[in-house]
Amino acid sequence: MSAARRRNGPKLWAALCLLAAPLLFAYSFGDTVFAGTNPSEAGPFPYAFADRVSYGLLGYTYWIEGQPFTGPHRHLTWVVGWLGLGTALLWRGRAGSEAARRMLRVSLLSLGLVVGVGGPVLEAAETRHNPLRAQAELGGVVFASPATLRAEQCVRRPASADDACPEWVRSVFPNPALWGVLGILLTGVVGLWPGQSVRAARPPISQPPTSG
Known part of the structure; x- marks a missing residue:
């Protein structure tokens, strides 16, 4: 690899990371805005919420009556893929x-956080959310965003059919996709941050006095 490529390659990848981070965040928002819900009359389940969830690094899938409802939502998969590619290149x-x-350290830490911590978090979220949805005789909802995965269950019957549920049980877990997006952003920042290229000047060496 030439000296120019070694010097400019990390800067190019840093710039791409700064571009990719907001794009991946926007994609994550679009991918989750209607995850687990049908806000219209279209389809076999109008105005419905999923009754079962599957969360994993390869995507989030929402189910209703044993049928796939929405998904797989793969925003996290794209984030992990970008982190993996960047780590390999760096x-x-x-x-x-x-x-x-510097970029490699941040990318490795981000990838480890998303996969090593995010994987168990998703498993815990699925374990908690599915019983909430299965026992939601009085109604329940599921939501997702780039930052959180949430399920809610109504636990007290309203006074009338027109009243809203007076009491909810909520379960909220972080969405590891946001950790990855922030890691990609930080990778770009540290890549373009100027390093300490100039060493501290050494004090001048005093010359012994000449004898007159």
Whole structure:
């Protein structure tokens, strides 16, 4: 790899990360805005919410009466894929660039957080949300966003059919996709952050006095 490529490659990837982070966030928002719900009369389940969820690194799928309802929603998969690709590229270029090494540390930490911590979080969310939806005789809802995964269950019957539910049980878990998007953004920031390229000047060496 030439010196120019070692020098400019990390900066290019940093710029791409700064571009990808808001795009992935916007995609995550669009991918989750109607996750688990049908807000219209169209389809076999109008104005319905899913009664079962499946959360995983390969996507989120929502079910109703045993049938796929919405999904798979793959915004997290794209985030993990970007982090994995960036980590592989930065690993190859780490030897000749301090910026690449800084970016690699952030990318590795972000990937480890999303996969190593996010995976168990998704499993816990699925374990908690499915019983809430299965026992929602009085009604319940599921929501998703780039930041959270949420399920709610009505636990007290309203006074009349026209009244809203007076009491809800809510279960909210973080969406690991947001961690990954922030990691991608931070990877770009540290890649373009100027490093300490100038060493501190050494004090001048005093010359011994000459004898007169």
